[in-house]
Amino acid sequence: MAAREKKAKEIKKEKKKTGGVKRNKRKGFLSLMILLMIFTVMGCAEETAPEENARGIFYQVTGGENPVYLFGSIHVGEEEMYPLHSSVEEAFEASDVLVMEIDLDNLDEMAMAQEMMGYAMYSDGSRMRDSISEDTFNELLAYAEPLGIGEDILDLFRPWYGTMILTEIAVGRTALSQEYGVEMYFLNRKEEREVLGMETVTDQLHPFTLLSEESERRYLEETLAEMDTVEEDLRELLEHWEEGDLEYFEGLRRQSINEAETESLQRSQIALLDERDQNMTEKIQEFLESDQEKTYFIVAGALHLVGENSIVYNLESLGYQVEPGY
Numbered sequence: 001m002a003a004r005e006k007k008a009k010e011i012k013k014e015k016k017k018t019g020g021v022k023r024n025k026r027k028g029f030l031s032l033m034i035l036l037m038i039f040t041v042m043g044c045a046e047e048t049a050p051e052e053n054a055r056g057i058f059y060q061v062t063g064g065e066n067p068v069y070l071f072g073s074i075h076v077g078e079e080e081m082y083p084l085h086s087s088v089e090e091a092f093e094a095s096d097v098l099v100m101e102i103d104l105d106n107l108d109e110m111a112m113a114q115e116m117m118g119y120a121m122y123s124d125g126s127r128m129r130d131s132i133s134e135d136t137f138n139e140l141l142a143y144a145e146p147l148g149i150g151e152d153i154l155d156l157f158r159p160w161y162g163t164m165i166l167t168e169i170a171v172g173r174t175a176l177s178q179e180y181g182v183e184m185y186f187l188n189r190k191e192e193r194e195v196l197g198m199e200t201v202t203d204q205l206h207p208f209t210l211l212s213e214e215s216e217r218r219y220l221e222e223t224l225a226e227m228d229t230v231e232e233d234l235r236e237l238l239e240h241w242e243e244g245d246l247e248y249f250e251g252l253r254r255q256s257i258n259e260a261e262t263e264s265l266q267r268s269q270i271a272l273l274d275e276r277d278q279n280m281t282e283k284i285q286e287f288l289e290s291d292q293e294k295t296y297f298i299v300a301g302a303l304h305l306v307g308e309n310s311i312v313y314n315l316e317s318l319g320y321q322v323e324p325g326y
Contacts, residue, residue, distance in 0.1 A: 055244035064288025072302030073182035103197030
């Protein structure tokens with residue numbers, strides 16, 4: 001743990017200098033988009049003292065008919081993250097229902113892939129090279145060809161989907177894995193629990209359809225420029241997540257919306273965060289007020305549980321009590 005503790009101290013010093021969030025817009029933007037874009041549909045731990053285990057972002061919600069726990073996830077990870085903090089593990093053990101953004105337990109992967117392609121591919125005869133430079137296309141192609149995606153196929157996709165391809169490639173180069181993402185950790189331990197989802201694939205893909213041609217181009221170019229720093233960015237994100245650093249994630253959320261470089265990107269970010277959070281809040285309220293007398297353990301991306309217009313913010317506005325679960 002010595003190396004991890006040293007890294008954590010370095011991050012804390014940096015936070016004091018910058019007010020909690022590094023102001024490197026490019027770096028922070030990619031870290032955020034990796035966190036939000038890696039849908040969990042895309043694909044025995046060492047014991048440590050409880051206070052050293054990953055805390056994550058964790059809340060208990062009361063004031064309804066049923067107890068609800070909220071845990072903020074990160075969609076990639078490593079085996080050493082587990083087990084989680086004892087309070088989180090105990091809450092999960094006490095739960096009857098595991099709720100995720102998407103019900104991964106009953107996912108029709110073929111239907112999901114078809115739906116994704118419907119959003120990701122042009123339907124009007126346009127081509128990717130119509131909206132990005134030849135140099136950018138060729139740079140993306142160099143990453144895509146080893147995956148069996150030739151230039152004729154790649155040209156059929158929208159630039160934002162090219163960014164998703166790059167993201168998966170970049171994460172695959174790191175020591176982190178979707179296999180050790182928080183959702184998969186709990187899903188693998190569901191036992192007899194019911195598994196439910198709060199969203200559909202369409203709900204998660206819709207925000208990307210709001211991007212203008214200019215925003216898609218910038219988005220792709222920035223991702224290409226940051227391919228070599230992905231592991232560093234994710235490691236920083238993971239360190240803050242393990243500490244349960246609300247200030248850091250609140251800053252990322254504000255930055256993603258307030259510092260969006262184009263109007264359509266801001267609109268997309270609002271849909272990705274605020275609008276989805278409102279819809280998920282409505283589902284959670286149904287769980288809170290259900291007459292089935294069950295305990296719900298809900299896992300959603302960490303950014304959905306922090307800041308203004310988040311799930312936590314919305315539940316408190318409805319009069320529920322949302323308290324830290326530690």
